[in-house]
Amino acid sequence: MKTSLLLWCMAALLSMPTLLNAQDKKETRKFYVVVDEVKPSKYLEYKEAVTGFRAFLEEKSYPYPVYIFSDDEFNFYYNYPVGKSFASLDSLFSDWDQHYQKDKAGWDRTFDAFNGNYHGSTECIMTWVESLSYTSPSGARGALDYPLTDVMAWYVLPGQMKEAKQLMKDWVKLYQDNNIDLGFSTYVGGLGSDRPMMWIISRFKDRTEYGAMTDVANKQLEEVEGMKELWAKTIKITRKIENSLGWYQDKLSYIPEE
Numbered sequence: 001m002k003t004s005l006l007l008w009c010m011a012a013l014l015s016m017p018t019l020l021n022a023q024d025k026k027e028t029r030k031f032y033v034v035v036d037e038v039k040p041s042k043y044l045e046y047k048e049a050v051t052g053f054r055a056f057l058e059e060k061s062y063p064y065p066v067y068i069f070s071d072d073e074f075n076f077y078y079n080y081p082v083g084k085s086f087a088s089l090d091s092l093f094s095d096w097d098q099h100y101q102k103d104k105a106g107w108d109r110t111f112d113a114f115n116g117n118y119h120g121s122t123e124c125i126m127t128w129v130e131s132l133s134y135t136s137p138s139g140a141r142g143a144l145d146y147p148l149t150d151v152m153a154w155y156v157l158p159g160q161m162k163e164a165k166q167l168m169k170d171w172v173k174l175y176q177d178n179n180i181d182l183g184f185s186t187y188v189g190g191l192g193s194d195r196p197m198m199w200i201i202s203r204f205k206d207r208t209e210y211g212a213m214t215d216v217a218n219k220q221l222e223e224v225e226g227m228k229e230l231w232a233k234t235i236k237i238t239r240k241i242e243n244s245l246g247w248y249q250d251k252l253s254y255i256p257e258e
Contacts, residue, residue, distance in 0.1 A: 027129065027130035027131050028127050028128060028129050028130070029081065029127070029128045030081070030082045030125060030126070030127045030128075030190075031079045031080060031081055031082065031125070031126045031127070031128070031187070032079075032080040032082050032092070032123070032125060033077060033078065033079050033080075033123065033124050033125070033126050034077070034078040034080075034121055034122070034123045035075055035076070035077050035078075035121065035122045035123070035124075036075065036076045036114075036118045036120075036121050037074070037075055037118055037119040037120055037121070038074040038075065038076055038117060038118045038119075039074070039117060039118060039119060040074050042116065042117040042118070043074060045116075045117045046076070046114065046118060047252070048113070049113035049114045049117060050068065050076070050249075050252045051252065052110055052113050053110055053111075053113075053114075054066075054252055054253070054254045056106065056107075056110045057254045057256075058254065060099055060103070060106075061256065062099060062254065062256060063095060063256055064080060064081075064092060064095065064256070065080075065081060065253070065254060065255045065256060066078055066079070066080060066253060066254045067079040067080075067081075067143065067248070067253050068248075068249040068252045068253045068254075069143075069149060069246050069247065069248055069249060070246055070247055070249055071151075071244045071245065071246035071247075072244060072245055072246070073244065075246075076118075076249075077246070080092060122192065123192050124189060124190065124191060124192030124193040125190035125191045125192060125193070126187040126188070126189060126190065126193065126199060127187060127188045127190055128185060128186070128187050129165075129186055129187070129188055131169060131172075132165060132168040132169060132172065132186035132188070132198075133172070133183075133184060133185045133186045134171075134172045134176065134180075134183050134184050135183050136175075136180065136181045136182055136183035137179050137181055138181055140183065141183060141202075141203040141204075142203075143203060143248035144248065144250060145205070146203035146204055146205055147203075147205075147247050147248040147250065148203065148204040148205065148206055148207060148209075148210055148245065148246075148247060149201060149202075149203055149204075149245070149246045149247065149248060150201065150202045150203075150204065150210060150214075150243070150244075150245055151199055151200070151201050151243070151244050151245075151246060152200045152201075152241060152242070152243050153197060153198075153199055153241065153242040153243075153244075154197060154198045154199075154200060154238065154241055155194060155196070155197045155238070155239040155240045155241070155242075156196040156197060156198070156237055156238065156239060157196075157238065157239050158196065158239075160196065160237040161195075161196040163237055164196065164198065164237060165188075167230070167234050167237075168186055168198070168200075170230055170233075171230065171234075174224060174226065174227060174230060178220065178221075178224050180217055180220055180221065181213070181216070181217065182202060182213055182214065182216075182217040183202060183203075184200050184201060184202045185200075185201045185202075186198055186199070186200050186201075187199040187200075187201065210245075
């Protein structure tokens, strides 16, 4: 995100085909995600740079939203929604280039404010898949009202992604059949991620609600017939699991006016 070169390189990569099958493509939404590993000692300076970045986008009336999250490990996540297909990325990068060409000095100055405040960046494509996600009986949860974000990164054994997707559908059905009041959104990792993998995300108001809801859900699941067998199948194709808590940064995110 810090240099235009990164974006131009990504544009070439993003023309490659998706890993999602044709059935899932009908119910998907792609995100271009940039992750900055911030230096703890430079956290405040980094936030100032992000604040300046947001102000600059607003000043330039940048047409695309940028949703920003952070986690307990001093990582910042920049999520750029890019629609349902890779073709949608053409507009994103083309428009970015046009804006950059109009004010190279301004864009460079904005990006230079990040220099020295982070260790490095990674970028990837993540695809939300509705058929692998579950909306709880109490309804869908948006990041604005439920900023605390619980992320389970599920890394699957090589060659087992098809099986992993079917298992996620089995988990969705298990939650539905038992009215588990803990929804989750599933994102399949694409180019740039440590594939094969998925992010399984749930949202909460705060840590208190997070503790209460997950405790209730876990107790419910312990009594569900077939849960242990499904978990055994899941863990059998698992390479590793990483859990983290983060927050949606409303004041740092940029949402253009309609």
